[in-house]
Amino acid sequence: MSTSINDQGAAQGCAPRHVAIIMDGNNRWAKKRLMPGIAGHKAGVDAVKKVVEQSAREGVEVLTLFAFSSENWRRPANEVSALMQLFTIALEREVKRLHRNNLKLIVMGDKTGFSERIQKLIRDAETLTANNTGLTLVVAANYGGQWDIAQACKQVALAVRDGSLDPDTIDEQTIHRYTWLNELPAPDLMIRTGGEQRISNFMLWQAAYSELYFSPVFWPDFKEDEYRKALDAFYSRTRRFGRTDDQLKESAGSV
Numbered sequence: 001m002s003t004s005i006n007d008q009g010a011a012q013g014c015a016p017r018h019v020a021i022i023m024d025g026n027n028r029w030a031k032k033r034l035m036p037g038i039a040g041h042k043a044g045v046d047a048v049k050k051v052v053e054q055s056a057r058e059g060v061e062v063l064t065l066f067a068f069s070s071e072n073w074r075r076p077a078n079e080v081s082a083l084m085q086l087f088t089i090a091l092e093r094e095v096k097r098l099h100r101n102n103l104k105l106i107v108m109g110d111k112t113g114f115s116e117r118i119q120k121l122i123r124d125a126e127t128l129t130a131n132n133t134g135l136t137l138v139v140a141a142n143y144g145g146q147w148d149i150a151q152a153c154k155q156v157a158l159a160v161r162d163g164s165l166d167p168d169t170i171d172e173q174t175i176h177r178y179t180w181l182n183e184l185p186a187p188d189l190m191i192r193t194g195g196e197q198r199i200s201n202f203m204l205w206q207a208a209y210s211e212l213y214f215s216p217v218f219w220p221d222f223k224e225d226e227y228r229k230a231l232d233a234f235y236s237r238t239r240r241f242g243r244t245d246d247q248l249k250e251s252a253g254s255v
Contacts, residue, residue, distance in 0.1 A: 003185060004173065016188035016234055018062040019055060020210065022202055023047070025194030025218030032218075038082040043220035045090065050223050056103070056135045058231065062184050063137050066202050070110065070144035084118065087141065091121035095128060102134035108180045109143030138181065145204030152178035152205075179205050186210065189234045193219045193226075211237055 023044060030040030048065065055063045068083060075083075098105055107122045114122070155178040159165035165174070176182055187203060190210040197214045199207065213230045215222060 003183060004176070015059040016211075016231070017060065017185045018064065018187045018189075019060050020064040020066070020187040020190045020203055020207070021051065022066045022190070022192040022200060023219040023222075024192055024196055026220060028194065029218035029220045037079055038086075040218075040220060041083060041086055045086065047220050047222050051227055052103070052135070052137060054224055054227055056101070060135060062181075062187075063135060064108070064140060064181070064187065064203070065138070066140045066143070066200075068109075068141045068143075069201060070113075070142055070147055071201065073113075073142075084115070088118055088121065091118070091125055095121075095125040098125075098137065099129050099132065102132045103129060104132040104134065104136045105129045106136060106138045106181075108138050108140045110147065111142065113142040136184065138184075140202070143180075144201045145199075145207075146201055148180050148203075149175070149205050152176075176205070181206060189213060189230065191215060191230050193217055193222045 026040035026044045027037040028040070029043065030037050033039075051065075052063060068087070072083070073080060095105060105125050107126065111119050111122055152175050156165065156170060156174060160167050160170075186206045186208070187210045190199065190203070190207050191213045192199065193215045195214070195216045195218075199212070203210075211234050213233050215226055215230065217226050
């Protein structure tokens with residue numbers, strides 16, 4: 001059963017149920033050190049491990065990482081090839097560790113764009129971890145927010161065409177049911193590292209009410225202290241979801 005698009009996620013003062021991260025700055029981290037770009041991506045894998053571990057400790061239910069966008073295919077062929085090799089190695093070596101720690105893995109995106117080998121590794125990883133009850137780790141790969149909305153609209157159109165959906169009943173909730181992660185809470189906190197202040201076509205539908213946090217730190221250096229700064233910023237904010245402060249006070253008083 002899918003969650004509502006208006007699911008308000010974490011309560012005020014509680015840990016974010018869902019954290020989404022745009023892991024930016026790997027290439028610039030490497031360039032600063034006069035190293036090839038792939039060295040930055042390899043260093044970024046260590047940051048992934050640290051953030052996954054810290055998220056589990058903090059009580060985060062879902063962690064979504066933007067690993068490879070649908071636009072990243074435009075990068076130099078040697079970099080794309082190296083990224084696919086890293087993805088393959090991660091699926092081969094890290095999934096068993098995730099499983100031992102009761103983590104569930106979901107790969108979000110158009111998987112048909114990957115090689116047959118990677119597609120099989122994804123299927124095997126998702127099957128192995130499907131029944132785990134700890135943190136859900138979502139890896140966005142060959143994913144774009146506009147693509148997500150477009151494929152949802154396509155499915156809605158097909159449902160109308162075959163007569164299983166009345167077009168007069170289509171609303172936001174209808175579209176939501178066909179988007180990725182519709183059964184999970186929407187991101188409460190969206191973080192982007194690397195100093196850029198945009199969301200670059202990431203989870204456009206799901207992030208309607210996400211708190212945004214932009215870190216100047218390159219992704220390989222985004223370790224525990226930097227993650228703590230993002231979480232502390234989240235805790236300091238008031239999430240109104242269209243309501244006034246007085247309404248929030250009244251709601252809190254009635255609990």
